[in-house]
Amino acid sequence: MGENKLLSSMKKFRFKDHSLGMAFLILVVIATILGWPNFLKIRNLTNILRQISYTGIIGLGMTLVIISGGIDLSVGSMTAFVGGIAIYFLNLFGPESIWGIVLTFLFALVLGSLCGALNGLLVAKFKMAPFIVTLGTMSIFRSLIQYFSNAGTILSENMDYGKLGSGVLLGLPIPVWCFFIVGILLHIILNHTSFGRYLCATGSNEQVAKYSAINIIIVKWLPYIITGFTVGMTAVMWSSRLNCINPSDGAGYEMDAIAAVVIGGTLMSGGKGSVIGTMMGAVMLGIINNMLVMGGVSAFLQQAVKGFVIIVAVLLQYNNGNK
Amino acid sequence: MDEPKILLSLEGIVKEFSSVRVLDRVSFNIREGEIMGLIGENGAGKSTLMKILSGIYQKTEGTIRMDGQLTNIPDYITAKRLGIGIVPQEFNLINYLTVFENIFLGNEIHKGLLLDKSKMREQAKAQLEILKMPLDVNKYISELSVAEKQMVEIAKAMILDTRVLIFDEPTTTLTPVEVRTLFSLMRKLKEKKVTMLFVSHKLQEVMNICDRVTVLRDGKLVSVDEVANLDANILAKKMVGRDFSQVFPPKKDRRAEEYVLEVENLSSGNMVKDVSFSLHRGEILGFAGLVGSGRTETMEAVMGLRKLESGEIRIKGKPVRIRNAKDAVSHGLGYISEDRQGKGIVMNYDIIKNISLISLKDKYMKGFLIDKKAETAASDHYIDEFNIVAASAKSELRFFSGGNQQKVYLARWMDTDPEILILDEPTRGIDINAKREIYEFIHRLSEARISCIIISSEMEEIIGMCNRAYVMREGKIASCLNEDQITEENIVFNATGIKKGVEKDG
Numbered sequence: 001m002g003e004n005k006l007l008s009s010m011k012k013f014r015f016k017d018h019s020l021g022m023a024f025l026i027l028v029v030i031a032t033i034l035g036w037p038n039f040l041k042i043r044n045l046t047n048i049l050r051q052i053s054y055t056g057i058i059g060l061g062m063t064l065v066i067i068s069g070g071i072d073l074s075v076g077s078m079t080a081f082v083g084g085i086a087i088y089f090l091n092l093f094g095p096e097s098i099w100g101i102v103l104t105f106l107f108a109l110v111l112g113s114l115c116g117a118l119n120g121l122l123v124a125k126f127k128m129a130p131f132i133v134t135l136g137t138m139s140i141f142r143s144l145i146q147y148f149s150n151a152g153t154i155l156s157e158n159m160d161y162g163k164l165g166s167g168v169l170l171g172l173p174i175p176v177w178c179f180f181i182v183g184i185l186l187h188i189i190l191n192h193t194s195f196g197r198y199l200c201a202t203g204s205n206e207q208v209a210k211y212s213a214i215n216i217i218i219v220k221w222l223p224y225i226i227t228g229f230t231v232g233m234t235a236v237m238w239s240s241r242l243n244c245i246n247p248s249d250g251a252g253y254e255m256d257a258i259a260a261v262v263i264g265g266t267l268m269s270g271g272k273g274s275v276i277g278t279m280m281g282a283v284m285l286g287i288i289n290n291m292l293v294m295g296g297v298s299a300f301l302q303q304a305v306k307g308f309v310i311i312v313a314v315l316l317q318y319n320n321g322n323k
Numbered sequence: 324m325d326e327p328k329i330l331l332s333l334e335g336i337v338k339e340f341s342s343v344r345v346l347d348r349v350s351f352n353i354r355e356g357e358i359m360g361l362i363g364e365n366g367a368g369k370s371t372l373m374k375i376l377s378g379i380y381q382k383t384e385g386t387i388r389m390d391g392q393l394t395n396i397p398d399y400i401t402a403k404r405l406g407i408g409i410v411p412q413e414f415n416l417i418n419y420l421t422v423f424e425n426i427f428l429g430n431e432i433h434k435g436l437l438l439d440k441s442k443m444r445e446q447a448k449a450q451l452e453i454l455k456m457p458l459d460v461n462k463y464i465s466e467l468s469v470a471e472k473q474m475v476e477i478a479k480a481m482i483l484d485t486r487v488l489i490f491d492e493p494t495t496t497l498t499p500v501e502v503r504t505l506f507s508l509m510r511k512l513k514e515k516k517v518t519m520l521f522v523s524h525k526l527q528e529v530m531n532i533c534d535r536v537t538v539l540r541d542g543k544l545v546s547v548d549e550v551a552n553l554d555a556n557i558l559a560k561k562m563v564g565r566d567f568s569q570v571f572p573p574k575k576d577r578r579a580e581e582y583v584l585e586v587e588n589l590s591s592g593n594m595v596k597d598v599s600f601s602l603h604r605g606e607i608l609g610f611a612g613l614v615g616s617g618r619t620e621t622m623e624a625v626m627g628l629r630k631l632e633s634g635e636i637r638i639k640g641k642p643v644r645i646r647n648a649k650d651a652v653s654h655g656l657g658y659i660s661e662d663r664q665g666k667g668i669v670m671n672y673d674i675i676k677n678i679s680l681i682s683l684k685d686k687y688m689k690g691f692l693i694d695k696k697a698e699t700a701a702s703d704h705y706i707d708e709f710n711i712v713a714a715s716a717k718s719e720l721r722f723f724s725g726g727n728q729q730k731v732y733l734a735r736w737m738d739t740d741p742e743i744l745i746l747d748e749p750t751r752g753i754d755i756n757a758k759r760e761i762y763e764f765i766h767r768l769s770e771a772r773i774s775c776i777i778i779s780s781e782m783e784e785i786i787g788m789c790n791r792a793y794v795m796r797e798g799k800i801a802s803c804l805n806e807d808q809i810t811e812e813n814i815v816f817n818a819t820g821i822k823k824g825v826e827k828d829g
Contacts, residue, residue: 192692194683201669201680211628211658211666212680212735213648272671 019316020265024280031287035294046173048286053175055256056282057234059264060179060186061116061227062257063278067190068223069203069270070123070130074115075231075257077142079250082112083235084145084154087245091157101161109232115141116228117221124220138254146247155244165241175237179279182230187275195222204271259306260285263313285309327354329391330518331376331487336385338371338542345371347542348385353487358509358519360533360550362526362562368542369522370412373489376520377409378402408480409489414472416464416479423447423460426479450478454508470501477508481517488512489520494528495614498797499819506532526555526562527815538562559811563783571762571787576806577769578790579604582640584656584743584774586625589634594620596798598634602743602774607765609785609792610778611814617798618778619661622745626651626658638743652681657741659732661748661778663725667732670721674713675702677720677731682738705734710760726757733764744768745776750784762788782811794818 031039038044058075065072086108093100115137122133156162167174190196198219202209209216234253239245262268263284264277288309292302331353338346346368353359363369374380376387378396387394389405396402402409416425423440426447432439447460456474464472473493480488490509494502509519509532523529529536530550538545538561545561584602589595594617602608610618623629625636627645636643638654645651651658660666668677679687679698687698702716709730713723720728729749736744746765750758765775765788779785785792792809794801794817801817 188692192695194688194693197676197680197683197693201672201676204669204671205665207662207666208669211648211660213652214680215647215649271669 020263020277020280024284027284027287031291035291038294039290042171044290046171046176048283048290049176049179050173051289052260052282052286053173053179054234054238055253056179056260056279057175057182057230057237058227058253059257059260059278059282060182060275061223061230063261063264063266063273063275064186064190064199064223065130065227066258066261066266066268067199067203067270067273068220069206070220070223071134071258072116072119072224072227073131073134073254074119074138074141075227076250076253076255077138077140077145078112078115078228078231079235079238079253080245080247081141081145082108082115082232083239083245083249084149084247085111086232086235087154087156087239088148090161093158095157095159097158098160100158101164104161105164105236108236109229112228112230112232112235113225114228116224116226116231119228120221120224123224124217142247145245149245149247151247153244153246156239161240162243163240165237165239175234175241178233178237179282182233183275183279186226190273190275195219199223200271200273255306256282256285259310262310262317265317267317268314281313327357329353330355330389332388332391333372334386334388336372336375336387337383338368338375338380339383345542346375346382349539349542349544350385351537351544351547353518353520354535355518356513356516357534358513358521358532360529360536361520361522361539362524362529362536362558363539364524364562367539367562369524369539370491372539373409373491373520373522376402376487377407377489403483406484406486407489408483408485408487409491410473410476410480410493412491412493412495414476416472416475418465419463421461421463422458422467422475425464425475426450426460426482428479430482446482447478450482454478454481455511456508470497470504473497473505474508481512485517487518487520489522491522492524493521494523494525498615499613502528524562526558527819530555530558555811570759570783572766574788574790574806575766575769576790577605577772579772583638584625585637585640586621587635587637589621589624589636590632591620591624591629591634592632594798595624595629598795598798598800600793600800600803602776603790604774605769605772606774606791607769607789608774608776609789609809610776610795611780611782611785611792612795612801612818614780616795616818618795619747620798621795622658622747622776622778626656626745628658652739652741655740655742657736657739657744659736659744659746659749661751663728663732663752668720668728668735671719673717673719674706674711674731675699675716678702678705678734678738680735682735686738701738702734705731705738709734709764724753724757726753726760729753729757729761733761741773743774743776745778747778748780749777750779750781782814785809785814786811796820 062072062075086104089107090100090104119134119137122128123130164174169177190199198209198214201212202214202216202219206216209219238249260282261278263281264274266273266277285306288305289302292305329352334350336346336349337344349372361369371380375382376396378399378401381397387396394405396405417428423444427443432442444460451458451460454477456478458471458474464475467475493505497505512519521529521533533550535547535549536553536558537547540562581604582601583604587599589598598621612618620629624631625645627647627650636645643654645654664670669680675698678701683693687694699716705711706713706716711727711730713727720731749761768775777784777788786809789809790806792804794804794814796818804813
């Protein structure tokens, strides 16, 4: 009886439905074999997680934006902008002020959300193309922070700020905790709240959503605000890790975030996606990078490999969709 | 008169789509230089037959002779070479190209490797002059009106030496004035000995323009007659072939005195001009008219989906302000759009998520989270009630038939507990059994004292279902017909403003 059940559930198991999980497992096995024994060392694994956590957190918000049918190219320069302004804000407090750190964290989250709200306003309310809007704000954020800093590094004067980004809690770095917590939160929002339901419906067909009494302006606006929030979080994590912000920081973050989303199986055309998938996508990117580094592949080639992986992921999406 | 020459001869044409027979041994002749009408209900096989003639579909059996010669039409290009052109229902024009570029699309004239634009421009101009079309060849398609786009399609079909020109439901999107222009153009083409096939389901037009008419029903040939020997009633009976009473449940008047919805002097854009109407509790109210007469736009304005310029809406006697669909829902209004796939269902959502889409926040929340158990239970109830056929409640809607999609769409609106349900072309593109189920369902609604508005371009639907009917023409209410006045003649007259038989040429 029990055996039969197992058999029938094995028969029902379709590789197509679990392709991401399978790819993840295969990648881990390959990395384990090729990288034996260094890959499986705790230190290496937490390192991978830390490395991917910065763009990974942004990728979580980006997932919602892409499901809504949009895209956010401004996240990289927004990270530098929010991080830089946050450090100016932090420096208003004394060098030993713990409150300053707490308030700066909150300040960065609010400022990031506001920046995202600006993108969302233009996209949702004024019905502009997301690609164009965020291409514009990408340039604006970068330019502003370079102007404010005179293109120089913005240093934190707080003695304890650095502990936030480099801190470790129960064996995991704090940015990794942020990545997991935000991931689980957004997963619940996407799958178990009315907003998540409306989001997928709107991304799938905006007209249907409008005719179904859904307020599509708010539904399309919120993902950008949430992405801004995740950018604020990354900005704090990154700047506190280095105890400073360079106005050129965060360049190419949009690329990594979008890559994680696409590898995670979210449709670029919108309407369907998975936050858990994005988390796996981000980790997979991290593992591939780790393998390349350990294998001594030139750093210049690593971006090429990333680009290749994205193209393959989208190709698989298309083939699945056509069946 | 001499025996007319037969240009095209169809013998035993059969077409099957995955073993479903949509054309069953259809045979008839088309004479040189005549205008042959081809009429039938939706799904009678008119379009399929025309697509076989123009090489888009391949016949399963049968033979086609042209000038007495056995002819094969394996593709669109061959059809064109044989001189068979088609003016399709949905235009195949490229918006970002000019008129002459579209006319020569696929038949470009070259000068070496490059396009000879000046020559094409000249020839297109000449062609339009011959057809007496007042069009600028350098205009972009996107700047043209629907009627002008149709002219371009005709010119495009005529640029090769076309002997047979097929019009597939050409008048659906035209205003009455534009229809008259089209007809006078067709008469000019006739003088030039062009043979024409005119596909339509509008009796009046066929009687007006055609020499002979072929009737198709359920894929079979019913008759070929000279128009001179026919009247509209005989033609209608041939086309429908059954009594309406078999499809529609017996009519009952369940109207209460009180009005649930009163609309006064509603205006919105140029499609809704000063529209007033009222709806009794428990009434089944019809909205008839031509496509594009403003019926859909009126209801969308009532639902808050279009901006109102003026007008008052009263629900149960109280004036209300409806700014969006959400306000409309909260006042007990529901609207099933004619565009099921574009504005109705979410194709990649399953039954459960589709049904709860509007009522989600009111019915299925536990705090911030969705109560998925309650949601599933509700959808099981509707699957049962509406007899929705699906592998499981978790199947995505894109795999469903039109009828089942429509039932899910209905279930979504029923879950909002509406008091007034507006159904826009509720049976478009669904099979006869699902149609009957939907008609019965509308009757059950009226029994439950829910008021229904049915917008329909199928006259028999208005005649067979409604207690009262408004007819719209060019954005205005042309008249309100009481039950004993709802006849085909009254609807046609009010919808077109043209009395049968007395239509003048443009």
